[in-house]
Amino acid sequence: MARKFISGNDAVAEGVRLARPHVISAYPITPQTIVVERLSDFCEDGSLKAIYMHVESEHSALAAAMGVSSVGARAFTATSSQGLLYMAENLPYASGARMPIVMMNANRALATPWNIYGDQMDSMFLLNAGWIQVYVEDAQEALDMMIQSYKIAEDPRVMTPFMVNLDGFVLTHTYEVVDVPEQELVDAYLPPLKLAENMMSLEAPKSLCITAGNNFNMEFKIKQNEEMNASTAIIAEVDASFAEVFGRKYHGLLEAIACDDAEVILITTGSVTGTSRMIIEEYRNKGHKVGLIKLRYLRPFPTEALAKVLKDAKAVGVVDKNISFGYEGTIFTNVNSAILQSGLTPKVHNFICGLGGRDVTKENIREMFDALLSSAAGDSCEKIHYMNVRCAL
Amino acid sequence: MMPKITAKNLTNDELFYGHKACGGCGESLAVRLAMKILGERTFASLPAGCMSAVSFIYPNMAFKTNAIITPFASTGAVAAGVAAGLKALGIENTYSVGFAGDGGTADIGLQALSGAIDRGDQIIYFCNDNEAYMNTGIQKSGLTPYGTRTTTSPAGENLPGSVTTKKNMFEIVAAHDIAYAATASVGYLEDYMMKVEKAKSVKGTSYIHILAPCPTGWGTPSEITISLAKEAVDCGLWYLAEYENGEFKLNKDPKAFTPVADYVKKQGRFKHLTETDIEHLETQRDKKWLKMRRDWNK
Numbered sequence: 176m177a178r179k180f181i182s183g184n185d186a187v188a189e190g191v192r193l194a195r196p197h198v199i200s201a202y203p204i205t206p207q208t209i210v211v212e213r214l215s216d217f218c219e220d221g222s223l224k225a226i227y228m229h230v231e232s233e234h235s236a237l238a239a240a241m242g243v244s245s246v247g248a249r250a251f252t253a254t255s256s257q258g259l260l261y262m263a264e265n266l267p268y269a270s271g272a273r274m275p276i277v278m279m280n281a282n283r284a285l286a287t288p289w290n291i292y293g294d295q296m297d298s299m300f301l302l303n304a305g306w307i308q309v310y311v312e313d314a315q316e317a318l319d320m321m322i323q324s325y326k327i328a329e330d331p332r333v334m335t336p337f338m339v340n341l342d343g344f345v346l347t348h349t350y351e352v353v354d355v356p357e358q359e360l361v362d363a364y365l366p367p368l369k370l371a372e373n374m375m376s377l378e379a380p381k382s383l384c385i386t387a388g389n390n391f392n393m394e395f396k397i398k399q400n401e402e403m404n405a406s407t408a409i410i411a412e413v414d415a416s417f418a419e420v421f422g423r424k425y426h427g428l429l430e431a432i433a434c435d436d437a438e439v440i441l442i443t444t445g446s447v448t449g450t451s452r453m454i455i456e457e458y459r460n461k462g463h464k465v466g467l468i469k470l471r472y473l474r475p476f477p478t479e480a481l482a483k484v485l486k487d488a489k490a491v492g493v494v495d496k497n498i499s500f501g502y503e504g505t506i507f508t509n510v511n512s513a514i515l516q517s518g519l520t521p522k523v524h525n526f527i528c529g530l531g532g533r534d535v536t537k538e539n540i541r542e543m544f545d546a547l548l549s550s551a552a553g554d555s556c557e558k559i560h561y562m563n564v565r566c567a568l
Numbered sequence: 569m570m571p572k573i574t575a576k577n578l579t580n581d582e583l584f585y586g587h588k589a590c591g592g593c594g595e596s597l598a599v600r601l602a603m604k605i606l607g608e609r610t611f612a613s614l615p616a617g618c619m620s621a622v623s624f625i626y627p628n629m630a631f632k633t634n635a636i637i638t639p640f641a642s643t644g645a646v647a648a649g650v651a652a653g654l655k656a657l658g659i660e661n662t663y664s665v666g667f668a669g670d671g672g673t674a675d676i677g678l679q680a681l682s683g684a685i686d687r688g689d690q691i692i693y694f695c696n697d698n699e700a701y702m703n704t705g706i707q708k709s710g711l712t713p714y715g716t717r718t719t720t721s722p723a724g725e726n727l728p729g730s731v732t733t734k735k736n737m738f739e740i741v742a743a744h745d746i747a748y749a750a751t752a753s754v755g756y757l758e759d760y761m762m763k764v765e766k767a768k769s770v771k772g773t774s775y776i777h778i779l780a781p782c783p784t785g786w787g788t789p790s791e792i793t794i795s796l797a798k799e800a801v802d803c804g805l806w807y808l809a810e811y812e813n814g815e816f817k818l819n820k821d822p823k824a825f826t827p828v829a830d831y832v833k834k835q836g837r838f839k840h841l842t843e844t845d846i847e848h849l850e851t852q853r854d855k856k857w858l859k860m861r862r863d864w865n866k
Binding site: 197198200225226228229230231232234235236238239240241242243244245246247248250264265268375376377380381382383384385386387388391 | 608609611613620621623624625626627629631632633634635636637638639641642644645646647648649650651652653654655656657659662664679680682683686687
């Protein structure tokens, strides 16, 4: 095992190298670009034996990955923001055809106003695309998830494309010490892909991405949904087996931090979790019963796991780096549905922050916990809070 | 010199069979014959269009070989991905081919095709040109000729139908310095089949652009598809040519053209054309041939 001081993007590239994809289809976009730069270096120096395709757009990046996956080879691509939306029509194409493609997405704002910094408007846009979506907290998790993602996506019970999300700049460009596992360990954990049964092959030719009219279409979609829901078990399974081999675990769909006796719980995704961990410690030391949920997967959505952790909470806050215009933060909507389905009745609050790369500070997290504590104590409190805003609007 | 492929020595095996294309469909004939020549180790990529619409209807699959429907814009990219995947897996002696229509090639699919040619991907790309978006109900594409009545280029008092000329796909492709490109017509099938055979041994990207009449969209009886496609070449509105080793070559250079009027009058899509319109078509044709004869036949 090597310890390297690298950025989140470098960590993704290291993870991809270890996962040994057959083909990389690459198109640059800030803040993802370093991933495809590093991978081109690895292909050049021979440390990654993959075909590197310089595609002419994100649309073709995913389309080419689909071609690769359709013959049972392992494909990787990466994108961000406008690029993700440019390839949008191909996402349900790949998931409907049950292609286990892995894609890194550097979460970034959407134009307009034009902005290259991090928020989660892009991937939220594609929540319904039939892809598994995970949000990582740091560079180490980014590297590890490149390995886990192939393991999960290629499981015959799952066969679903996988999007690994990193907060633009805050994660993609921040340097951290990362453990890079030995290739032999990864090879043993993630054997070469063999998918002839589901994909095109000379032995058993097939037609893929077929047409199914109103007589059959619905059954295909229901099966896709049920198997995506069932992938929650495989996600937990892979996280456990990964921990056995590599000694690091991420607690599957979500991680509950100090939630056992918590009266108020904040739900975060991605890098905000790291900041929130510090505030949890600070508030616990002051005697406040605060808890934190690091929501790792948004699809499949961990309804049951969430309900289990939230069952005694008096107030729940959801951090959203996105807005569904005309409504609220998208994660908030999803969490509310899970709460309602589970028969829970906590007070719920939405903290919208970090749009277009606006800082989410420790002070902002304190403000969130203060609002939740006050709400839990019975005070009336706004449902939606916009954090760290310059001026009244 | 490769042996000539004729009806006599062409295989009786059908690799594209049982589809739901219209009677007299030129495009399905082009695909069927190409598949016979390419054989069973072919991986076909088809975007949205008539051929994908008629041949992948669950549970009836018309391709006996591997085949995949691609996003509309993505024929070049998916076929390139298939080729890369097969290469990476060490699966040899296969053909990754794309069968796209005129809109799927010259309009929405042009960028992905350009990317594939630029990379020199090992694919054979077929543009099955029936000169409009037929699958969606006969709308004008970038390869619709001047004066064509389509459902989005109506002919009336103010317009003669389509007012643009066919996008010059063959030369656009050649300008990439592609390894091999050819034009063909379902009216000259031996020429077409020879070109498919040739493309099989090309190292790099091949492009074959075949004119394929569509009785439904052209307003023609289904039994004249072949003779009409022949006449398109004989009257000079289409041409048979190749581009290889950086050189253009006209495969057929008629001493005299048959009348354009005879060709257009057989077709519902051109019924409204006036003598002036036809003269305009002839002028365009003569200009094109002057250039081709001057630059390509050395």
